Amino acid sequence: MNNCFRAKICLVFSLGGLLSGCAVDGIPLLGLDDSGEFVERFASDRQFAEELRLATAQVRESTFLALRDARHEPTDTLRTVAVGLGFNLSAGLGSVVSIGVSPRVRFIFSNSQVPVVP
């Protein structure tokens, strides 16, 4: 075997090992699909944090804009706003295929110093 072929073999082993590791390593995402079957996927820590950061920033901006626009409406007694959404992630399905999943989270905005979290 020449060096080039050895290098390719090493690369394939490394890639396979890496993908294999990624598929079972990372943040576990669980749930039931539409037919009630158990589903488990994994997302990388970095991707999970980054997508959640983006979702948080966007929700915060949108909610502030909505609250600012509504400040002249009869909502003077509005103290807490809860926004629920699913943020998009690409999660591992086996070694080589990824699917989109949406973990649901809730953001609680408030103008109370001691907000009640529903």
Next chain:
Amino acid sequence: MNSLLAVVRVLFIVLVFLVCVICDVFARSADNQEGRVPRAWYSLPEDGGGDEELVFSTGDRLLKTNLLRIFSAQRQALVSSGVDLAAEGLSDPGFLKSPVKNDRPADWVPWRLAAFASDLAVSAGGQVGVLAFKGTPSVSVIWRKREKAHLDRAQAPKKTGGIESLGTRTVFRMSESLRGVELDEQIESIYRMAKASGKVRKTKRLRTEISQAVQKFREMGSAVSASPFSSQWYPSHLRMDLEITVEGRVKWGTVGGAVGLRLEWERLISTKSNSKQLKFSEKQEGLLDLVGAIAVDLEATQRAWTPANPRFAPTLLVVALAINAQGNIGVARASGSVAGMVYFSRTPQDFLPRLASASSPSARFAKASWWLIDDKSEPRAFAFARAGGIESIRTKNGASYRVARERFRQGLKKAFQIGDYFAARAAESASDDWAISEIRPGFTMSVGGGLGLATLTGSATAVLILQDTKF
């Protein structure tokens, strides 16, 4: 010859890659027990496991690692997602400051993202992860932003009587002291709200129906208020859901009405028990026994429990209620039959010294029993109850089981320990800006009275809330 060699090499590379993929699939499908919660945490006795008397075992290292990496990623996202309000054009004084200073509530601050909540799930096999698809959440995690100025929780504004909208259900709050003209005004408001919805066709008897339902609810509330204070836990709040039908009838429960209605009873804190002075109906006595017994069991569990992580403490237990075919109120076993909730709170610290002179829980609540109500009659659960000598009633519309207090106490102990495990991981994940302030594990109740962590396919009818006491 060279081209044949090249083809062989390519085929060999493809073969190696396929071997990697197949190994991965096998590794994933193997019955790997690492990273799972112990079976005794979630499996109920009638399902063939989960004896509450088992020595409590914590999960393995991978379970801890998985939880920490979930919390770490969430913290990282929250800390780095800050938005400069001025840069976003949101530093308008009219938005950041209350328009009329004198109208500001005492706890008013500018709008901000104050908290973040996400759900963890536990599969039927014990795997733990972020709930990312359908299913029942097992543990809710509440993050809060650390802020320099905090009001003393005791100074937080008290909830008062009033109507607010919550989804499709109108919430009607009643403090124990609300009566007379104020109460009539609230009933009238509900009547007008239901009429204005346009969904109730027959309104002739509607006002009377609402008034009777409110009266019945107040009777239930007074039973809750009559239960004595134990030294650390007391039933503090009652919530019942009702439906107003198209025909203008008011029914308890959450299924099939035209207009949803939620009644909330807030108990006034007092050292006096008036259970001996008041005469209650049989159903009120049943509810009084239920809340009194659970408060006593919480107290006993609390006293016997040493937390591994003293930073987080159980502060609230929420238990779902159901009404069976006989009209008796009990704890709901399945979420489909839930008609309301009863909340058990920790007595405020500044109130505890005054309890020294208060009456201790009577012998009645130390021995009282209560019903677990299921809207289904599962043959396996019913057979388990019969075999175990658990008193049970089976009807066409479900089954009711007389709960064994000792098993319930063991279940509470397990619930405290499970909450403590998650709380310890939460305490390790705090930062200067954001930290987990609450852990809310949900539990399913067994026919004997034990508790198991709710799984994806189960239903949580009891939720224990642990709060960071130093937040």
